[in-house]
Ligand code: CP
């Protein structure tokens with residue numbers, strides 16, 4: 231049996247494939263708005279495994295599958311055998327004989343890798359502790375729609391060196407942009423990722439330095455899912471890292487702001503900036519999850 235294509239990090243796509251997926255996402259969005267979408271996924275089923283909460287990811291995958299004529303099954307670890315200790319390898323072999331494509335949101339990245347190894351069908355990472363590649367598809371689509379190709383641009387990441395930051399590092403390589411990261415000491419992205427991309431990725435402790443001349447500024451929550459106990463400590467460590475109009479004044483004049491959401495106003499982003507539609511494109515970014523993932527699923531399923 232030929233091995234299916236998986237999407238566990240952005241690096242599972244070549245630069246050219248990524249560009250094609252983004253263009254397809256833009257086309258699918260236009261078709262959706264024109265009411266001309268057809269049903270390439272008729273009779274096909276997406277399995278959606280969630281071990282963490284979600285609004286956007288769940289709804290965008292489920293709605294996306296429905297729009298293309300297929301259906302989706304929501305599988306929470308709270309009420310499947312996964313939550314009672316059935317091995318991931320067994321779950322992968324069983325589920326992948328029943329559904330046509332799977333998405334997983336979980337904790338350790340090795341869980342999606344193990345699932346993919348035993349799966350007969352494509353597996354998509356819908357967020358792990360280490361990466362959130364589906365969000366980057368939407369973010370790249372949003373930049374392309376607002377400002378054109380990200381190639382050669384300067385992007386700033388301000389905040390935690392977390393799963394989103396790691397996927398931004400992958401995106402820097404694939405889309406050929408410069409990434410200026412600002413994070414407090416102790417919250418750096420994985421050193422190996424930095425080392426592998428040292429030609430285009432820099433890390434500073436000074437948010438103004440990271441944002442300087444940026445075309446695109448992004449941030450995310452300071453305490454990710456699973457880090458709830460660290461919230462107090464993190465609030466203190468990230469003081470001075472709020473992305474607001476003052477910080478944005480160091481970026482290019484036409485710079486745009488992104489946040490994968492949910493947002494925490496007054497923490498990683500000011501309410502005024504988040505609501506400033508001249509700069510903040512967060513609602514387009516959220517909407518694009520729908521179209522970017524439809525394009526991804528079509529690609530992985532060879533349609
Ligand atoms: N951005 C994102 O993945 O949102 P959800 O956690 O709501 O899915």
Ligand code: NVA
Nearest residue numbers: 392450454455490491
């Ligand atoms: N870094 C955040 C992203 C949420 C979409 C988390 O992992 O909780």
